[in-house]
Amino acid sequence: MAYSEKVIEHYENPRNVGTLDKNDEHVGTGLVGAPACGDVMRLQIKVSDAGVIEDAKFKTFGCGSAIASSSLATEWLKGKTIDEAEQIKNSMIAEELHLPPVKIHCSVLAEDAIKSAIADFRSKQAAKKALPGQ
Amino acid sequence: MIDPFQTLGVEARFDLDPDDLARRHRDLSRALHPDRYAGAPAAERRLSLSRAIEVNDAFRVLKDPIRRAEALLRRAGVPVGETAEPKPSPDLLMEMMERREELGDARRRKDLDAVRALAEAIRGREREVLASMGRQFAASDPDATKLAVVLPELGELRYLRRFLDEASAIEEELSS
Numbered sequence: 282m283a284y285s286e287k288v289i290e291h292y293e294n295p296r297n298v299g300t301l302d303k304n305d306e307h308v309g310t311g312l313v314g315a316p317a318c319g320d321v322m323r324l325q326i327k328v329s330d331a332g333v334i335e336d337a338k339f340k341t342f343g344c345g346s347a348i349a350s351s352s353l354a355t356e357w358l359k360g361k362t363i364d365e366a367e368q369i370k371n372s373m374i375a376e377e378l379h380l381p382p383v384k385i386h387c388s389v390l391a392e393d394a395i396k397s398a399i400a401d402f403r404s405k406q407a408a409k410k411a412l413p414g415q
Numbered sequence: 416m417i418d419p420f421q422t423l424g425v426e427a428r429f430d431l432d433p434d435d436l437a438r439r440h441r442d443l444s445r446a447l448h449p450d451r452y453a454g455a456p457a458a459e460r461r462l463s464l465s466r467a468i469e470v471n472d473a474f475r476v477l478k479d480p481i482r483r484a485e486a487l488l489r490r491a492g493v494p495v496g497e498t499a500e501p502k503p504s505p506d507l508l509m510e511m512m513e514r515r516e517e518l519g520d521a522r523r524r525k526d527l528d529a530v531r532a533l534a535e536a537i538r539g540r541e542r543e544v545l546a547s548m549g550r551q552f553a554a555s556d557p558d559a560t561k562l563a564v565v566l567p568e569l570g571e572l573r574y575l576r577r578f579l580d581e582a583s584a585i586e587e588e589l590s591s
Contacts, residue, residue, distance in 0.1 A: 312505065312512065314502070315497060316500045316502065316569075319570075319574045321503075321512050342515045
């Protein structure tokens with residue numbers, strides 16, 4: 282199967298590969314996987330006190346489309362507010378990367394990873410607020 | 416979809432005897448060999464050729480535990496594939512992420528022994544999962560609701576396979 286130029290570009294020069302401290306209260310971590318292909322994807326966001334995503338990192342073990350989808354997602358996430366980030370849909374990723382129908386699930390995985398990172402960040406914030414004396 | 420068990424004339428079960436499977440494949444391939452049909456009418460030649468291809472495809476499916484499990488599930492009407500299967504457990508994802516990162520580190524250090532040790536540990540896990548799947552398949556009737564219990568293990572098996580594929584590619588790279 283032929284990959285689009287954009288997929289190859291992200292695959293060869295993935296943006297924002299790496300790790301953020303998952304114990305940092307400003308960091309939200311999403312870890313998702315696709316059982317049918319054995320892919321695993323970790324996406325992390327670092328959110329400022331003003332609610333803006335100042336950094337995003339990913340690590341994906343999977344096919345070129347899965348790597349490109351998560352790489353693109355981290356690029357888009359930086360500078361967005363949490364609410365804006367939640368608006369990112371898999372279809373936008375698939376369209377940007379020209380993913381063929383059989384690879385749409387890779388963009389779904391990236392959307393799941395974003396949502397799960399945001400949910401992790403929110404639950405940390407909620408836990409912090411629930412602490413007595415704060 | 417052609418039933419690979421029927422094509423090779425073996426019982427539809429997960430625990431197949433690999434030697435018996437190979438023997439049936441060999442016997443059928445011999446019987447269908449083009450040389451035997453050299454003087455036969457064109458229609459018969461075409462038929463034997465397409466049967467031979469079918470036999471090879473079925474053998475490839477049944478030899479591979481992942482594809483064999485998928486074939487058994489499909490036969491029983493259990494949907495398999497991207498949207499049909501349960502999401503992998505967070506524990507499994509965490510573990511596979513960590514193991515894959517360790518593998519990547521071993522590759523960067525060019526530490527062939529570490530790569531081999533990681534692969535050996537995962538091969539042990541693979542044997543355990545295969546044995547457990549064999550028990551699950553044997554215990555369930557060909558009933559969709561019961562067979563669906565093997566799906567998480569099938570997913571795990573695919574993760575282990577991906578790891579082992581990656582590990583052998585790295586082993587090859589480091590030993591050359």
